[in-house]
Amino acid sequence: MFKQDQLDKIAAKKEKWAAKLEATVKKRPEREAQFATDSGFVIDTVYTPLNLKEMDYDADLGLPGEFPYTRGVQPNVYRGRLWTMRQYAGFGSAEETNARFRYLLEQGQTGLSCAFDLPTQIGYDSDHPLARGEIGKVGVAIDSLADMEVLFDQIPLGKVSTSMTINAPAGVLLAMYIACAEKQGFTKAQINGTIQNDVIKEYICRGTYILPPEPSMRLISNIFEFCAKEVPTWNTISISGYHIREAGATAAQEIAFTLADGIAYVDAAIKSGLDVDSFAGRLSFFFNAHLNFLEEVAKFRAARRIWAKVMRNRFGAKDPRSWTLRFHTQTAGVSLTAQQPMVNIMRTAFEALSAVLGGTQSLHTNSYDEALALPCDESVMIALRTQQVIGYEIGVCDVVDPLGGSYYIEALTNALEEKAMEYIAKIDALGGAVKAIEYMQKEIHNSAYQYQLAIDNKKKTVIGVNRFQMKEKPVEGLLKVDLSVGERQVEKLKKMKAGRDQAVVEAKLKAVREAALSDTNLMPVFIDAVKEYVTLGEICGVLRDVFGEYKQQIVF
Amino acid sequence: MSEKRIRVLVAKPGLDGHDRGAKVIAQALRDAGMEVVYTGLRQTPEQIVAAALQEDVDVVGMSILSGAHGTLFPEVVNLLREKGAGDVLVVGGGIIPDDDIPALKEAGVAEVFGPGTPLANVVQYIKDKLN
Numbered sequence: 001m002f003k004q005d006q007l008d009k010i011a012a013k014k015e016k017w018a019a020k021l022e023a024t025v026k027k028r029p030e031r032e033a034q035f036a037t038d039s040g041f042v043i044d045t046v047y048t049p050l051n052l053k054e055m056d057y058d059a060d061l062g063l064p065g066e067f068p069y070t071r072g073v074q075p076n077v078y079r080g081r082l083w084t085m086r087q088y089a090g091f092g093s094a095e096e097t098n099a100r101f102r103y104l105l106e107q108g109q110t111g112l113s114c115a116f117d118l119p120t121q122i123g124y125d126s127d128h129p130l131a132r133g134e135i136g137k138v139g140v141a142i143d144s145l146a147d148m149e150v151l152f153d154q155i156p157l158g159k160v161s162t163s164m165t166i167n168a169p170a171g172v173l174l175a176m177y178i179a180c181a182e183k184q185g186f187t188k189a190q191i192n193g194t195i196q197n198d199v200i201k202e203y204i205c206r207g208t209y210i211l212p213p214e215p216s217m218r219l220i221s222n223i224f225e226f227c228a229k230e231v232p233t234w235n236t237i238s239i240s241g242y243h244i245r246e247a248g249a250t251a252a253q254e255i256a257f258t259l260a261d262g263i264a265y266v267d268a269a270i271k272s273g274l275d276v277d278s279f280a281g282r283l284s285f286f287f288n289a290h291l292n293f294l295e296e297v298a299k300f301r302a303a304r305r306i307w308a309k310v311m312r313n314r315f316g317a318k319d320p321r322s323w324t325l326r327f328h329t330q331t332a333g334v335s336l337t338a339q340q341p342m343v344n345i346m347r348t349a350f351e352a353l354s355a356v357l358g359g360t361q362s363l364h365t366n367s368y369d370e371a372l373a374l375p376c377d378e379s380v381m382i383a384l385r386t387q388q389v390i391g392y393e394i395g396v397c398d399v400v401d402p403l404g405g406s407y408y409i410e411a412l413t414n415a416l417e418e419k420a421m422e423y424i425a426k427i428d429a430l431g432g433a434v435k436a437i438e439y440m441q442k443e444i445h446n447s448a449y450q451y452q453l454a455i456d457n458k459k460k461t462v463i464g465v466n467r468f469q470m471k472e473k474p475v476e477g478l479l480k481v482d483l484s485v486g487e488r489q490v491e492k493l494k495k496m497k498a499g500r501d502q503a504v505v506e507a508k509l510k511a512v513r514e515a516a517l518s519d520t521n522l523m524p525v526f527i528d529a530v531k532e533y534v535t536l537g538e539i540c541g542v543l544r545d546v547f548g549e550y551k552q553q554i555v556f
Numbered sequence: 557m558s559e560k561r562i563r564v565l566v567a568k569p570g571l572d573g574h575d576r577g578a579k580v581i582a583q584a585l586r587d588a589g590m591e592v593v594y595t596g597l598r599q600t601p602e603q604i605v606a607a608a609l610q611e612d613v614d615v616v617g618m619s620i621l622s623g624a625h626g627t628l629f630p631e632v633v634n635l636l637r638e639k640g641a642g643d644v645l646v647v648g649g650g651i652i653p654d655d656d657i658p659a660l661k662e663a664g665v666a667e668v669f670g671p672g673t674p675l676a677n678v679v680q681y682i683k684d685k686l687n
Contacts, residue, residue, distance in 0.1 A: 118571035118622055122598075130600070133627025134571050207573015207597045247576045334576075338671040371671045373653050374623075445579050452580050456674045465672040474654050481623060554596045556579040 001057050002049045010048055021045060037295040039252040041415050047407035055410065060305070064400045068308040070301050070413065071401040072359040073324040078397035084362035085387045086163060086328065090115030090139035091374050092485045094150035097140040101155060103377065107384055112155070112193075113163040113364060115139030116173070121208040123169040123540025126489040135486030138374070139165070143493045144535045148176040149183065158186030162193035163238070163328065163362075168210035170197035171223050172539050175526035178231070194235035194284055194328070197223060200261040201240050203437045203550065205247035205444060210540060213434045215547040219522060220265060221272040224279040226523035235284040237265060238328060244440075245288035246334050248448020251295050252416050254288060255303045256423030257433075257440050259310065263424070264433035266315055276315050280322035289351040289358075290332040296351070297403055298412035300327070300358025306417055306424075329355035330364040336371040339464035341475055344368040349386045356390050357403055363387055373478040441555040493535070500533055508534045509542055516546040562590040562686055563613040567604045568597045569632065572622035577649060581617060584675035585682070601631035609641060614686055617678075620650040630663035637664070645685055649673070 035043040044051075055061075062068060065075035074080065087104055089112075090097045101112055116139040119131035125143045126135050135141050142148055152162075157180060166173045174195050181191045199216040202209040209216070220237065227236045241249075241258030249257060262283065269279055287303065289296055307325035311317040331351035336344045345368050352365045365383040367375030375383070391397055403409045423443075430436040454460040461467045508529035515525040529539055566582040568575055575597060586592045593611050595604060608616050616636070618629060629648050636644050648660065649669040657668050666685065669678055 122571055130571060130598075133624035134622060137623035138572075202573070205573075205576075207575065208571075246574075248580075371651065373651065445576075445583070448576050449580050449583050452584075452675060456676060462672070466674075478653055478655075480653075483627070552596050554594055556582055556594055 001052060001055045007049060007053060010050055014048060014050065037251070037412070038290065038292040039250040039295065039416065039419065041295075041412065041419075047411050049407065051407055051411040052414075055414075060414075061404060061410075067312070067320070067323060068305040069324055070305045071404050073304065073326055073361070077359055077400045078356070078391075079400070082391045082397060083356065083360050084111040084161065085109050085384060085391070086111040086113045086362045086364055087380055087384055088113040088115050088165065088330065088364045089380070090117075091479065092136040092140065092481050093489060094140055094142065094147045098151050098153050098155070100377075100380075101151075104380070104384070105155070105160070107381060108388065109384060111161045111163065111362060113165070114151070115165055117141045118208065120173075120536060121166060121168070123172075123210050123536060123544070125535050125537030126486065126493050128537060131486070133483070133486075135489050136481050141485075141489045142173065142176070142536065143489070144496060144533045145176050145179050145530050146492075146496050146533060148180045152180055152184075156186070157181035157184055158190040160192075163196075164193065165196050167196050167199055167202050167206075167208055168216065169536055169540050170195040171219055171523055172526050172530065172536050174223065174234075175523065175530045176536075178527055179531050188231045189233070191231065192233050194238050195223070196240060196286070197237040198240045198261065200264060200433050200437070201243055201258075203434075203552070204244060204257065204440050206240075206243040207552075209550045209552075211543060211547045212550045215516075215543070216550075217265075217268040217434075218272070221269045221274065222521045222523055224269050224282070225272070225274055226521055227282060228274075228278045234282065236279065236282045238284050238286045239265065240286040242286045242288045242330050244444060245290060245332065248444045248451060250447050251290065251292065251299045252419040253423060253443055253447060255299055255306065255416065256420035256427075257444075258285065258287070259303065259306055259420065260424050260427040260433045260436070260440075262307070263310060263314070266311075267432065270315070276311075276317045277319040277322050280311060280315070280317050281319060281324075284361075285325055285327035287327050287329050287355075287360075288332050289329050289355040291335050291347060291351065293350055293354050294403075294409060295412060295416075296354035297357045298409050298416055300329075300355065300360065301401075301404070301409070301413045302416040302420065303327070304359070305413070306420060326361045328362040328364070329358075329360040331355070331366045333366055333370060336366060336368070337462060337464050338371040339469065340472065341368045341372065343463055344371070345382060345386065348383060349390070352386055353390055353396070356396060357401075359401065369475060369478060372475055374481070376477050376479045378477070438553055438555050445556055496533060497535070504532050505534050505538070508532050509538060512539055512542045513546060516543060562615065562682060563611060564590050564592045564615040564617060564682070565595065565604070565608050565611055565613045566592060567595040567599055567607070567616060567618045567632075568620075569599050569601060569604060569618055569628040570620055570622055570624040571598055572620055572624070573597055574621040575619070577621075578619040581619070581649070581675065581678060584679060585617075588679040588683075590682070601628060601635050604632050605635040605639060605641070608636065608644060609639060613644060615645045615647065615682055618646070618648045620648070620652075623651070625650060625652050625660065626656055629660055629665050633664035645682070647678075647682070
């Protein structure tokens with residue numbers, strides 16, 4: 001990108017300047033003996049064209065909307081439409097979550113994002129013994145289509161897009177969503193949204209797995225195939241680095257492990273007989289926006305470039321849509337403090353800005369009280385307003401990839417790509433992401449432990465925790481989900497079950513079993529079953545019976 | 557080194573999969589010279605108590621981030637008492653609102669460590685209690 005004589009001139013100048021720098025540092029030592037990013041990249045004092053000697057503008061950056069998409073997936077990014085402002089919400093009963101959804105839509109939110117409680121995420125009905133104490137706690141409890149109908153009451157499913165954080169039982173919840181939309185009068189082709197459906201990261205770090213890897217990968221491929229034909233604008237998976245980062249990974253590990261998981265899903269789908277371009281365009285990703293601002297911006301850019309190369313070169317995808325990495329971002333929950341919680345508003349704002357400068361397609365901003373409880377209405381509103389300030393007031397959306405071309409950002413983007421590719425090569429050598437689960441767990445745990453030690457020994461400053469502490473009053477107005485939600489949910493489920501024709505329920509469950517034992521696609525069978533109000537727990541019970549359950553290896 | 561090493565069971569009750577904190581604490585206790593057993597995810601109170609008895613631990617440390625602490629922590633304390641192991645020190649951590657702490661202490665949870673607690677504080681607390 002730079003001519004050799006220019007570079008020589010800069011090198012000569014920099015050499016002289018280095019002597020000046022040394023004198024300055026001698027007189028007044030720098031704040032750190034060595035500066036480094038969260039991923040451990042040592043940071044120079046200043047970056048110049050000398051750091052980008054090898055860069056080829058066209059091959060490494062290109063124009064937005066063109067290979068390798070470093071600068072963005074559309075030609076004009078936010079000049080057309082801002083990202084989707086999508087706050088993750090869900091708690092208690094379907095009625096309460098429906099009210100929160102409608103409140104968020106009234107406040108100007110542009111898409112829904114549904115949190116399910118843990119029994120739902122693990123495929124247990126609310127009356128299962130393991131659901132005790134957990135019903136409605138971290139999300140809404142959905143046992144059957146009856147709950148789903150209440151959840152989306154007066155929300156036209158053909159007109160909003162809905163992201164559902166559901167993984168192991170994603171197919172069943174998608175079946176309920178389709179059934180619910182059809183009851184509202186919409187067709188499968190009219191609905192938009194995303195299911196997380198990323199089971200590998202559940203094994204690695206999030207924990208809501210049900211089945212062993214092989215049947216899980218089959219279910220995922222079934223969903224890819226079904227949606228490619230029937231639900232063409234549905235994002236069939238959200239391959240998630242968010243939780244990998246929350247569990248402790250560095251920025252480089254986050255993109256490497258996520259893209260390695262992505263490679264495993266593409267591999268599995270191709271092995272099941274699908275053509276790569278028939279499903280790859282519907283793959284989506286989910287990343288974390290953490291505190292190390294500039295490294296985060298570079299991370300999003302590096303992820304886009306790596307995926308474009310992987311899809312084109314490794315998998316031979318021909319449709320440009322298959323090359324593009326589209327992603328949702330959530331600010332880092334782990335960066336929130338219980339101490340001086342209002343300071344979290346600033347942390348979240350900077351994290352959100354890094355996601356926007358990194359070109360995210362949708363964004364969730366955390367609420368300031370989330371190190372204490374689920375967010376209250378007021379804190380959620382401020383979080384949403386934070387996105388609106390970035391989108392409408394500060395001008396950063398009027399130009400594409402404004403940090404592109406910064407010597408530092410480009411050097412960091414290159415460094416992250418290189419480091420991530422080293423990890424991906426290591427995972428390939430282990431036999432792919434599914435075989436490398438324990439390797440990734442160990443790497444993540446080591447990074448998490450180092451991070452905590454850095455806070456404890458004050459190498460890393462956390463305001464309110466290890467510096468600038470002060471005496472505080474307890475926070476008031478925290479959201480509470482009481483145990484009566486669980487009791488009411490169990491009661492509702494009992495009534496619903498009593499009103500069904502048991503012979504029909506059994507016939508539908510038999511169909512699920514037969515499909516599971518054969519190699520037919522399970523999605524149509526799920527849809528048939530949920531329409532008759534067969535519950536999530538009943539369907540997952542059959543799958544557990546047929547395929548067995550995953551047993552986690554304990555790594556620490 | 558005639559002093560008996562402190563034995564700790566680090567446990568994840570309930571369905572919550574967030575185990576970053578549990579594993580970091582487990583490692584810190586191990587690095588501080590304690591013998592640590594980590595149960596892994598999705599443990600029922602019955603499983604936790606069985607493991608505590610089998611491993612003959614001095615301490616049970618539980619971590620919950622899902623909000624189910626009010627139900628599950630007291631169940632573990634009660635089951636330990638029923639099995640004659642009421643002298644085991646039970647501590648907890650996670651996303652636990654201040655308002656919930658008095659009831660947990662009332663139920664027999666000795667201490668609750670919230671977000672931002674330095675590892676050294678947890679280590680010191682356990683050492684002080686057991687020596």
